[in-house]
Amino acid sequence: xxxxxxxxxxxxxxxxxxxxxxxxxxxxxxxxxxxxxxxxxxxxxxxxxxxxxxx
Amino acid sequence: xxxxxxxxxxxxxxxxxxxxxxxxxxxxxxxxxxxxxxxxxxxxxxxxxxxxxxxxxxxxxxxxxxxxxxxxxxxxxxxxxxxxxxxxxxxxxxxxxxxxxxxxxxxxxxxxxxxxxxxxxxxxxxxxxxxxxxxxxxxxxxxxxxxxxxxxxxxxxxxxxxxxxxxxxxxxxxxxxxxxxxxxxxxxxxxxxxxxxxxxxxxxxxxxxxxxxxxxxxxxxxxxxxxxxxxxxxxxxxxxxxxxxxxxxxxxxxxxxxxxxxxxxxxxxxxxxxxxxxxxxxxxxxxxxxxxxxxxxxxxxxxxxxxxxxxxxxxxxxxxxxxxxxxxxxxxxxxxxxxxxxxxxxxxxxxxxxxxxxxxxxxxxxxxxxxxxxxxxxxxxxxxxxxxxxxxxxxxxxxxxxxxxxxxxxxxxxxxxxxxxxxxxxxxxxxxxxxxxxxxxxxxxxxxxxxxxxxxxxxxxxxxxx
Numbered sequence: 001x002x003x004x005x006x007x008x009x010x011x012x013x014x015x016x017x018x019x020x021x022x023x024x025x026x027x028x029x030x031x032x033x034x035x036x037x038x039x040x041x042x043x044x045x046x047x048x049x050x051x052x053x054x055x
Numbered sequence: 056x057x058x059x060x061x062x063x064x065x066x067x068x069x070x071x072x073x074x075x076x077x078x079x080x081x082x083x084x085x086x087x088x089x090x091x092x093x094x095x096x097x098x099x100x101x102x103x104x105x106x107x108x109x110x111x112x113x114x115x116x117x118x119x120x121x122x123x124x125x126x127x128x129x130x131x132x133x134x135x136x137x138x139x140x141x142x143x144x145x146x147x148x149x150x151x152x153x154x155x156x157x158x159x160x161x162x163x164x165x166x167x168x169x170x171x172x173x174x175x176x177x178x179x180x181x182x183x184x185x186x187x188x189x190x191x192x193x194x195x196x197x198x199x200x201x202x203x204x205x206x207x208x209x210x211x212x213x214x215x216x217x218x219x220x221x222x223x224x225x226x227x228x229x230x231x232x233x234x235x236x237x238x239x240x241x242x243x244x245x246x247x248x249x250x251x252x253x254x255x256x257x258x259x260x261x262x263x264x265x266x267x268x269x270x271x272x273x274x275x276x277x278x279x280x281x282x283x284x285x286x287x288x289x290x291x292x293x294x295x296x297x298x299x300x301x302x303x304x305x306x307x308x309x310x311x312x313x314x315x316x317x318x319x320x321x322x323x324x325x326x327x328x329x330x331x332x333x334x335x336x337x338x339x340x341x342x343x344x345x346x347x348x349x350x351x352x353x354x355x356x357x358x359x360x361x362x363x364x365x366x367x368x369x370x371x372x373x374x375x376x377x378x379x380x381x382x383x384x385x386x387x388x389x390x391x392x393x394x395x396x397x398x399x400x401x402x403x404x405x406x407x408x409x410x411x412x413x414x415x416x417x418x419x420x421x422x423x424x425x426x427x428x429x430x431x432x433x434x435x436x437x438x439x440x441x442x443x444x445x446x447x448x449x450x451x452x453x454x455x456x457x458x459x460x461x462x463x464x465x466x467x468x469x470x471x472x473x474x475x476x477x478x479x480x481x482x483x484x485x486x487x488x489x490x491x492x493x494x495x496x497x498x499x500x501x502x503x504x505x506x507x508x509x510x511x512x513x514x515x516x517x518x519x520x521x
Contacts (some may be wrong), residue, residue, distance in 0.1 A: 002204055003064055003173075004204055004208060005206045009266075010210075011204075012263065012266045014292065015282075015291065017295040017298065019260060019291075021288070023291050025282070025288075028285040029282070032281070032285060055121060055344060
């Protein structure tokens with residue numbers, strides 16, 4: 001029920017604004033991206049479940 | 056009966072009016088959020104303290120506006136705010152206090168598993184000098200992993216306007232009036248110098264924020280999902296809210312010289328003149344109970360306060376922002392509940408604007424006065440702002456049934472000062488006989504009194520249009 005576009009940048013920035021607690025989130029986000037880059041499936045969602053893992 | 060034309064952005068609800076009540080129709084999903092909100096302690100506390108508008112569920116007797124194809128599930132009724140105002144009419148202190156209320160409510164909501172889905176000053180209104188949050192539909196259940204959706208809006212409509220004035224000495228009102236969504240991060244960054252980057256809040260909330268706007272352009276990437284999966288939690292929002300609260304609370308106006316160097320003091324006024332003027336206003340105001348008084352050119356609100364003694368609501372309109380600031384500060388300290396100070400240049404007042412020109416309304420549409428005070432102002436408008444005397448009197452006569460007006464004669468030092476560098480013969484119409492004839496043509500003069508050796512004349516009058 002959101003009518004406002006929060007803007008991707010404004011959401012990501014909030015990790016930095018969260019101070020120390022944000023660092024863990026940033027690390028996890030980065031780690032997930034790296035894993036995705038090396039072809040590891042991201043946390044199982046409907047899309048990844050349907051995509052044949054051919055790589 | 057129709058819906059309020061300014062209420063359309065959030066599709067899950069719509070405002071309409073029934074008699075003295077402000078009603079809000081809700082869709083089924085919005086009703087579910089209201090049900091979640093209803094039992095929260097912060098809501099009850101906020102309503103009891105007058106910081107959240109008193110709200111309840113309406114019975115089935117409230118009839119909805121005709122709206123084919125809609126599926127409204129419920130109706131809420133809100134207490135009516137005496138006079139709707141917009142952030143481009145507020146002084147610095149008002150926008151700052153509205154921002155602090157927004158932040159306080161967000162923190163309180165998060166503590167009880169709710170959040171605010173937007174962060175706009177248009178959701179804050181005033182009862183006298185006390186801010187009250189009016190959009191109950193903004194509260195929703197917080198979804199685990201969800202960031203603060205209204206953060207950018209908070210920056211654009213609250214933080215940047217405040218920083219603009221506090222750091223650059225530029226008044227924010229024309230910027231908010233100029234763009235209904237406020238100042239975008241990148242535009243605001245361009246207004247700052249490299250030195251400003253060292254000021255509190257600028258590096259993160261302005262510089263990084265502006266940079267971040269282009270950084271995640273990947274189309275349709277589910278950033279909210281990514282953040283949730285990475286374990287974004289509400290402590291991060293709370294840390295940001297605490298930081299912003301500290302930042303906003305510490306912001307102050309830069310010192311500046313105002314047009315009115317000595318507030319409330321006018322040259323050529325002896326104490327007995329002041330007393331006579333006060334007495335005249337008191338007597339005029341005492342005649343009946345007023346629903347809404349407009350004090351035009353209110354200065355620091357001396358006469359607004361007198362009127363407030365016998366009125367439900369006094370709207371104190373003043374072009375000088377510093378005077379409004381003082382009036383607001385005093386009203387806030389006294390806990391004033393029926394004097395609303397607003398920044399307004401009557402020669403350039405707030406227009407109808409926004410979508411279809413109906414989203415934000417001009418002053419008169421938000422509540423006409425039944426009494427106008429227009430004291431020591433007419434020379435500023437007719438000579439200073441070049442309004443035609445007849446036009447101004449026409450406007451007054453069409454606006455309000457009753458008027459207290461002070462005419463400042465040509466020999467008064469204030470008028471002489473205004474004419475000093477103008478061609479005085481251009482303003483030949485500005486004299487006492489001309490004014491009295493113009494006034495008498497439009498108003499029935501009920502009382503008249505000369506003060507300051509006849510340099511100032513007070514009138515209490517009833518409009519012939521009423």
